[in-house]
Amino acid sequence: MTIYDISQKAGVSIATVSRVLNGSDKVSAKTRKKVLDVMERYSYTPNAFARGLGLNTSHTVGILCADSSDLYLAKAVYYLEQMLRDKGYDCILCCCGYNLENKIKYSNLLLSKKVDSIVFVGSNFVEANEESNSYIRDIACTHPVMILNADYAAPNVYSCLCDDYHAVLEATEELISSGRKNIIYIYNSTSYSGSKKLTGYMDAMNTHGLTAVTEFIDRRYEVSDEILDTAKTLEGLCSSGTKVDAVVCADDQLALGAVKFARRAGLSIPQDIAIIGYNNSMLAVSNEPELTSVDNRLELLCKQLVNNLIEILSGAEIPRKTIYSGLLVKRGTT
Amino acid sequence: MTIYDISQKAGVSIATVSRVLNGSDKVSAKTRKKVLDVMERYSYTPNAFARGLGLNTSHTVGILCADSSDLYLAKAVYYLEQMLRDKGYDCILCCCGYNLENKIKYSNLLLSKKVDSIVFVGSNFVEANEESNSYIRDIACTHPVMILNADYAAPNVYSCLCDDYHAVLEATEELISSGRKNIIYIYNSTSYSGSKKLTGYMDAMNTHGLTAVTEFIDRRYEVSDEILDTAKTLEGLCSSGTKVDAVVCADDQLALGAVKFARRAGLSIPQDIAIIGYNNSMLAVSNEPELTSVDNRLELLCKQLVNNLIEILSGAEIPRKTIYSGLLVKRGTT
DNA sequence: TTGTACGCGTTATCAT
DNA sequence: ATGATAACGCGTACAA
Numbered sequence: 001m002t003i004y005d006i007s008q009k010a011g012v013s014i015a016t017v018s019r020v021l022n023g024s025d026k027v028s029a030k031t032r033k034k035v036l037d038v039m040e041r042y043s044y045t046p047n048a049f050a051r052g053l054g055l056n057t058s059h060t061v062g063i064l065c066a067d068s069s070d071l072y073l074a075k076a077v078y079y080l081e082q083m084l085r086d087k088g089y090d091c092i093l094c095c096c097g098y099n100l101e102n103k104i105k106y107s108n109l110l111l112s113k114k115v116d117s118i119v120f121v122g123s124n125f126v127e128a129n130e131e132s133n134s135y136i137r138d139i140a141c142t143h144p145v146m147i148l149n150a151d152y153a154a155p156n157v158y159s160c161l162c163d164d165y166h167a168v169l170e171a172t173e174e175l176i177s178s179g180r181k182n183i184i185y186i187y188n189s190t191s192y193s194g195s196k197k198l199t200g201y202m203d204a205m206n207t208h209g210l211t212a213v214t215e216f217i218d219r220r221y222e223v224s225d226e227i228l229d230t231a232k233t234l235e236g237l238c239s240s241g242t243k244v245d246a247v248v249c250a251d252d253q254l255a256l257g258a259v260k261f262a263r264r265a266g267l268s269i270p271q272d273i274a275i276i277g278y279n280n281s282m283l284a285v286s287n288e289p290e291l292t293s294v295d296n297r298l299e300l301l302c303k304q305l306v307n308n309l310i311e312i313l314s315g316a317e318i319p320r321k322t323i324y325s326g327l328l329v330k331r332g333t334t
Numbered sequence: 335m336t337i338y339d340i341s342q343k344a345g346v347s348i349a350t351v352s353r354v355l356n357g358s359d360k361v362s363a364k365t366r367k368k369v370l371d372v373m374e375r376y377s378y379t380p381n382a383f384a385r386g387l388g389l390n391t392s393h394t395v396g397i398l399c400a401d402s403s404d405l406y407l408a409k410a411v412y413y414l415e416q417m418l419r420d421k422g423y424d425c426i427l428c429c430c431g432y433n434l435e436n437k438i439k440y441s442n443l444l445l446s447k448k449v450d451s452i453v454f455v456g457s458n459f460v461e462a463n464e465e466s467n468s469y470i471r472d473i474a475c476t477h478p479v480m481i482l483n484a485d486y487a488a489p490n491v492y493s494c495l496c497d498d499y500h501a502v503l504e505a506t507e508e509l510i511s512s513g514r515k516n517i518i519y520i521y522n523s524t525s526y527s528g529s530k531k532l533t534g535y536m537d538a539m540n541t542h543g544l545t546a547v548t549e550f551i552d553r554r555y556e557v558s559d560e561i562l563d564t565a566k567t568l569e570g571l572c573s574s575g576t577k578v579d580a581v582v583c584a585d586d587q588l589a590l591g592a593v594k595f596a597r598r599a600g601l602s603i604p605q606d607i608a609i610i611g612y613n614n615s616m617l618a619v620s621n622e623p624e625l626t627s628v629d630n631r632l633e634l635l636c637k638q639l640v641n642n643l644i645e646i647l648s649g650a651e652i653p654r655k656t657i658y659s660g661l662l663v664k665r666g667t668t
Numbered sequence: 669t670t671g672t673a674c675g676c677g678t679t680a681t682c683a684t
Numbered sequence: 685a686t687g688a689t690a691a692c693g694c695g696t697a698c699a700a
Contacts, residue, residue: 384677
């Protein structure tokens with residue numbers, strides 16, 4: 001079924017069919033109904049390719065993320081997909097891992113598929129050294145670029161993020177003010193948001209004259225391995241004499257590692273050791289005791305990002321950067 | 335940059351450019367190099383719309399799932415996306431929730447986007463009553479349909495699944511043979527695989543002359559709520575006098591609910607109560623003690639599904655149904 | 669309000 | 685081996 005067939009069966013021209021299709025008001029009610037009926041009867045659907053060819057847009061946005069099975073990213077992808085679909089946009093998903101080469105390769109692939117915009121999901125798309133980010137600039141020359149959870153200042157690049165710096169700073173200070181002194185920070189990423197968080201912790205410790213101790217956990221293919229690594233790292237740290245009465249983690253899964261450590265070491269939570277996670281994911285509640293965790297407002301961020309994107313695609317101006325505050329959700333581990 | 339521009343700059347016809355593009359062997363090495371050079375210089379990329387219009391295929395498959403943020407589905411989507419991309423296919427992701435109307439609506443949407451096939455991820459796409467599945471038949475009239483984790487017998491529909499029936503049956507028997515008598519089954523889905531699992535439990539109990547006790551937990555928007563509901567349900571059950579010395583769950587998150595219940599009730603795991611989960615997800619290891627859980631071979635299933643799909647799209651014949659056995663992974667809760 | 673005709677960028681079928 | 689040209693299905697000036 002093409003627009004031709006419909007026009008013939010309805011006894012009108014293809015132009016009229018096209019007008020009906022696109023909701024033009026220059027069609028008489030009678031003609032519209034006639035055409036609509038025929039379309040209905042033959043359950044006609046316009047050809048997306050032909051339409052795209054003429055319009056040069058597919059009403060599709062490319063979603064790029066490192067790993068859509070990561071708890072946090074999966075949630076983000078889910079929100080984005082739902083919200084974009086509500087606005088009439090489809091999503092092509094592309095998981096590109098954590099290395100630069102693939103980020104570039106897959107961005108281009110998405111562009112070649114004629115997406116209207118690219119959404120980078122996760123702060124790992126913005127790195128510390130400027131050259132590694134030039135691919136973002138390149139894309140932004142032709143397409144609006146949206147970044148979730150990181151900021152990159154360039155024309156046509158728009159960011160929605162949580163104030164991770166202050167969130168961690170405040171979480172750490174909360175521990176300090178409740179009397180904890182030996183607070184360890186555990187992280188697994190040096191991305192944009194990763195370094196903000198780290199700085200938040202450092203500043204809090206320094207301000208209060210406490211010694212900062214940080215541990216970096218390598219990202220592992222299996223989350224479960226990351227949890228185990230965290231537990232082991234803490235065990236090693238303690239057995240080498242380091243005192244610990246609190247752990248701030250850049251991630252809920254790291255926090256679960258800390259919980260595992262505490263359990264194995266026979267420490268009671270939160271009396272002997274307090275633990276704070278990040279993301280306020282389902283992991284926080286799945287555990288017993290439940291994790292105190294920073295909620296970084298993912299749903300809100302996604303909603304804002306999608307709204308912004310729609311605005312931009314319709315030609316409106318929007319702020320380059322939108323920031324929300326994190327929220328410390330207190331539960332059983334503090 | 336179009337094929338025209340390239341042909342002009344290379345001093346050949348568009349037909350030749352097209353041949354180079356598609357790797358035809360009817361181009362002299364010299365001409366090929368010349369054209370390739372021009373393409374390279376102008377970093378030309380063929381227009382996906384025009385190509386699709388001619389070929390009527392986009393090398394894209396539609397992935398339909400209820401909720402891509404669900405732990406299990408997210409992992410599946412991730413595997414599928416990676417593996418399909420390896421084979422040169424893109425994925426349009428579409429999350430349609432659990433109701434029939436949206437399944438149909440979004441399937442059609444994907445078809446209108448000219449996907450080459452639709453992959454249904456999750457057993458919830460096949461329901462008990464036949465009418466609810468007719469939409470699958472409809473799609474299969476024009477496109478190969480792949481189903482992950484459920485089976486539906488119809489032409490042009492192919493399934494990859496785990497033998498959930500036997501997996502649960504054996505898990506239950508394992509508990510029975512280790513002396514447990516009051517084994518409760520907890521589930522949250524009556525989908526294809528959901529009912530297989532349930533039957534596996536029932537059969538095991540009946541065979542050994544034990545009384546089956548099952549509890550259905552409503553799916554909740556937040557996983558954490560589901561965990562809490564499970565814990566509460568078990569509390570209610572016990573306080574009304576039902577004895578429990580083991581719990582088999584259709585899902586790891588339900589199992590975490592059981593763990594939560596045990597903790598709150600002061601029961602020690604696994605001495606007082608044994609718990610078995612399903613999916614062998616990260617939740618199994620995130621917890622302490624770690625969950626004994628059935629591994630339903632997701633990665634294997636996805637790999638097989640993708641291989642099958644590629645075969646079909648290239649015109650080969652493949653078996654309608656591929657079944658793998660589940661694997662009981664024993665850990666701390668049994 | 670409606671219709672005609674062309675362009676969008678490919679692929680594929682012919683010739684040559 | 686290469687080139688000319690007709691599809692592919694739609695949107696849209698422009699004409700009526």
